[in-house]
Amino acid sequence: MPKMSYAAPATIPEAIGLLANAAGLAKVMSGGTDLLVQFRSGRTRPELIVDTKKLPGITGIRVTDDGFVIGAATSGAEIGECAALVQAWPGVVEAANLIGSTQVQGRASLAGNLCNASPAADSVPAMIAARATCVVVGSKGRREVPVEDIVIGPGRTSLARDEFIIAFHLPRRPAHAADAYLRFIPRTEMDIAVVGAGVSVTLDAAGVCTDARVALGAVAPTAVLVPDAAAALIGHTLDEAALAKLDAAARAACKPIDDKRGTIAFRTKVAGVLARRAAAIAFERAGAR
Amino acid sequence: MTFIGNKSDLKVVGTRPVRPDGVEKVTGRAAFGADMAMPGMLVGKIKRSPHAHARILSIDTDKALALPGVKAVVTATDFPDIASEEAFVGEGPMNFRDLSRNCMARDKALYEGHAVAAVAATSSAIADAALDLIEVHYEVLPHVIDVEAAMAPGAPLLHDDLFTQNTEPAPAKPSNIAKRVHFRLGDIAAGFREAEVVVDGRFTTQPVHQAYIEPHACIASVGADGQSQLWGSSQGQFMVRAYCAKLLGMEISNLRVIPAEIGGGFGGKTVVYLEPLALALSRKSGRPVKMVMTREEVFRASGPTSGGVVEVKIGARKDGTITAAQAVLKFQAGAFPGSPVQPACMCAFATYDLKNVDVTGYDVVSNRPKVAAYRAPGAPIAAFAVESAMDDLARKLGMDPIALREKNAAKAGTKTAYGPVFPEIGYQQTLAAARNHPHYKAPLGPNQGRGVATGFWFNIGGESSAAVYVNEDGSVNVVSGSPDIGGSRASMAMMAAEVLGIPVEHVRPIVADTASVGFTHMTGGSRVTYATGMATVQAAEKVVEQLKQRAAMIWDIPPDAVEWKDGEAVPAGANAGGFDPLPLAAIALKAGKTGGPIGAEVSLNAQGAGPGFGAHICDVEVDRETGYVKILRYTAVQDVGRAIHPGYVEGQIQGGATQGIGWALNEEYVYDAKGRMDNAGFLDYRVPVASDLPMIDAVLVEVPNTRHPFGVRGVGEVPIVPPTAAVGNAIRDALGIRMHHLPMSPPKVRAAVDTGSG
């Protein structure tokens, strides 16, 4: 077991200072459900763990005029208990709530899910589809970044070593707008997504799609936004032709790998299937509002 | 005691009392393998081979030993190099030489995770650091994982002294094929000539792990005079004692093994891994040493069961009568010989009354962890193939699958291909109960299907010891040598209470250490309730005899004028005299004055274990687009002889069926190109979770085994035999496609939908 020290700073500048001045590898920790597993297995050997959970505003959900601000370390369980968020962004919430078991939900956060930079992270496609942004702080100041710009490859992010996320922002919802997230796993629980699909749509009063975002997980080195899939929906109701186009666009966006969790052929086919099914749920939810 | 035929004569057997060890277990007080600590104890850890196959050129332990806090390092040179010798206490075949080399690699590492050295240090962190400081130089050798690849000429050889046994002529060259087994009945060629319909198929299965939730754990303490204690969880303290004594060259009486509570085994804790290393480290360091495996180590280095290839061919007449049944089974044994291919061959067609049978099996080594027993070892692999083929046969004949099985069902008097003739068995009753179950007639929706499959397991008896002691106040202790994995203490207490005629709450059972009770074979082979139960019953009967004698003394009448009824001594009749009944407690109180303590010990070698049969019905719904298979409904019917505690019998059936469902759908060892296991954790080794399953309806059919006083048959193993085929047959029903390869995971099912063949 490597030597490791732990700090739980009370202020953001203090946290930034710890990260900036650490001699060796320093890791930010939110729920620890990825970090501690990797630490125990020896996959990561940080000399310093900076626990964010004592920072002001890092947990909890605030409803603002522009939408929602979700503290970076807010647990999945808390996210699922926020009725206003469930109402506005059911897809993001269901994605966050799919992470792990009840026990993991007690700790797992959106920031950790994103910054662990696994291509299979469940909340990420849903957040990308939702046009979520994150607030990043570091010694160079504060910036707001679209979620899709954070992960640059498996296990790698665009954050500087002294940067971390303090919150996520989700926009307000217009009428007839809703999202949905589906993933495929071999069991019903306790698996990592073989494919994930997030779809967010806005409809007009007649049920025609005026805006859409489709993002896929676990089919490429990072979660991917699929503009062609969105284009297949915009201007259409949920008809067979639109769904077929969506399916094809989703499959075309896949650059998966063969691994213990699924084959290339399987992942590609299922990406199309899930995009269709998630779109159907999003349309139904949007139509019902 | 003679067999009690009438169930209504039983007062305790067949009820559902709270198990005696229950409160400890629901309050977290029960002490499992890792829950024990000793003063001055060190932490032991193992250095393991990162290679699937490699020659060990050198091991340098100097740097590790120099690290402050490191108290001992051991390698193979610290153990005697044992000659080949068959072990006698195991469930499957076991050779002491192989066992020794499996615990600690000598010359070669034969699989990724094979132990090459072990350290003992004052803390876990220091032990970890010491492992990093041990330098092992390897010459990496080509490896082989797959069973048929290992059999192929030119395959990398694991052992250059391994010559296939039981082939004519004897092979001149070594190979990875350790043994060939062959069972034959009648004339197979004639049988196929007689057949009007023939089905055949080639089926494959992957190794699966027992996946008990408790990782292996023990503490060893070796004294300067050689007297040693070992505390830990296993399926047999006497097995641990015998194996460790042999591997370390100790005298058996110098090793006392104390059984901890055991957190599941399913066969996987019928061998030793950590125990000899902990003893060696303790001997070398002069301090107690505790060792606990990580989950990853459990997967990489403790026994899964075999994967196999099974080719099966069955011929029948149009009326459904099977005329010929043939199978070839090739099983991976892991790094050392000893796959369960022999029992698999024996079980393959054992459910059927056949004239012409021909079964051949091959035991094949490859660069994987040495397999360990897993619930009905080998039988589920054979059953997947045979029961899938039987389903195909029923379809080809246009017959109901249960009717086909009933037509050919084994019964009392059926001669098995492996020799014995069946005594009274309950297969036909089991099939009838399945046929009459409402589940079998329930309607199905679109994309849904129903499958039926059956299974068999021998069940064994063997050596057991138990003692029954009456305490001064009339309460009773039962002492046995069988570790309690699933409620066997409850059964022992209940059987003793039944014989003594007292409430079960007055009987407290314990599982004793190797110095406190006579030799007892392992908890395995579904033998405990049968064999240890028989010892308990006989000991209780001896106690009853003593109680009658004491009453006779108190009343001053001849002992045969006393009867034992409902926990009391009563005069045998009017002639015996007019005495008030003497309850057990009253006799116990006077024990000192009537001859001393009352108690009896029995050691026996139980014969006449009754074979068990099961029939499972499974409904699935298949998502054709994702290949996901949902288990909608599951019914498991089984002949259990007689259930001592029906709750725990049902539990065995439900648990076994669930393990079988996991085997059918998702469980498998995944290897990378270098022969390293790629899914050594519960996230990717996918055992069923609660939300994957419906309730499992366990239906108990009771065809008593008349060789046991209460009619007991073993029940723990049969239920894992039918599920793989039951699930496969249900998928066949839903999709119209026969799946030939386990696990029937979503990618395989989706591919089958796309290509039309599985």
Added chain:
Amino acid sequence: MSKHHVTTTVNGEPAEFLCEPHHSLLDALRDELKLTGSKEGCGSGDCGACSVIVDGRLVCSCLMLAVEADGHAIETIEGLAQGEVLHPLQRKFLEHAALQCGFCTPGLLVAAKALLDRNPDPTETEARYWLAGNLCRCTGYDKVIRAVLDAAAEMRGE
């Protein structure tokens, strides 16, 4: 690498321990506080045998650092019974034979308690999903789920 001094509440009692920064809460409970009822089946969050409740939330104690417990309230299996009186869940587990080896049982009971604290009337499906992070290899879950639903019914006074 200096040790941290942690002050917490365990099962309603104040508790203090020293731990290394890398120690998990499970390590601290088992090795420092000698509360060995919480089990380690995997050490990676997959089996639930180490389940404890921290400030009312169910978590895996193997996936929480011991130092993080400072100032928080922890409930473990050892606190489930009130003295001699078993919790209804414990009683129902015994009545329904919902344990075989019993290794998963402490974790399952703690997780089930967290469920009933939140949802006194769960459906079978809700109970199954809530408990999906608690592996049991022995029982096939049937009797476990029945015991949980039966305990819930009893606690509702039905």
